[in-house]
Amino acid sequence: MPTALITGASSGIGREFADQLAAQGHDLVIVARREPELLQVKSEIETANQVSVEILVADLNDRAQLQTVADRLADQSRPIDVLVNNAGFGLAKPFLDNPVEDEERLLNVLVRATLVLSHAAGNAMRGRKTGRIINVSSVAGWMASGTYAAAKSWVTVFSESLAGQLSGTGVTVTAVCPGFVHTDFHSSGDIDRSSTPDFMWVPLKDVVSEGLAAADKGKTISVPGAQYKVLTTLLRAAPRPLIRSRRIASTHRNQE
Structure with missing residues (x-):
């Protein structure tokens, strides 16, 4: 039975x-x-699926x-078949208003992780x-909206680079780049998204199912949601001064 490690x-x-992944028959190593x-997660998943957590x-x-x-991950006697680098958080304030330690x-x-x-x-x-290897990045990585966007830009480019280095080895790397998703991400970072239009939110199940499907096909980039496929296409073509505008940057800070 394959094993997936998820942060x-x-x-x-x-x-x-x-x-x-458990529903697909993967044993799990869960990290938090x-x-x-x-x-609690271990109990719920093992009850619902015939897998070990x-x-x-x-x-x-x-x-x-x-x-x-x-x-x-390096333990070859207990191999990990799928790594999902997902752990993350956002900061509500602009860079200079946050303690540098944060x-x-x-x-x-x-x-670094x-x-x-x-x-x-x-x-x-x-x-x-x-x-x-599946790295959860963000649509924010194509924007100029603080350290979070810069970090996610790194995750996306890093994933593309590593995918190229591992080409032909049997190992694939996929960056999953969601937009707005209903999770506790925003509340945990004290980030207000009450004014975000409904059409900008992508269902959580769709984000993950599209990401897994992309990884299964060996795709390097997955952007879940038709609206974000269009948006990221425009962002890649847009002049950088527009991307750097304060209004756009503040509107799209901290996507996940």
Whole structure:
């Protein structure tokens, strides 16, 4: 039975990845900071599916705890077939209004953790000549809206680069780039999205199912939702001064 490791698996997009991968018959290794939530997810998933769920309690901002997850990915005696780098959060205030420690923590979780875990998984999977790495990025990565957008831009470009390096090895890398999704992402970051139009929201199940389908096909970029496929096409073609405009940047800060 294949095994998937998912970071940020206790809620939101990560939990949906866990549910859908378990339904497909994957055993799971679920990673998050709080053990009670992980134990609840483990119980619910094992009750609903004939799979085994292992929990790893880790704060990915902490380098030593991050290494524990990397070591699990590198363990060839217990191979991980699918890695989902999903853990993340947003900050409600502009860059200069946040404590620099919060900005560093954001980069550690969104960027450093993705880099370290992809390195561990990529080497292990390349050795076995099979595997999938799925990095949850964001439509915000094509915008200029603070550290979050910059971090997600890195995740997308990094995924494209790693996919190219692993071409022909049997290992694929997919960046899933959602727009607005109904999860606890915004409330946990004290981010108000009450004025966002209904048509801009993509169902959580669709984000994950489209991302998994793209990974199954070996696609490098997945943008769930027709509206965001159009938007990202326009963003890639738009002049950078327009992308840098304050109004657009503030409107689309923190997408997930």
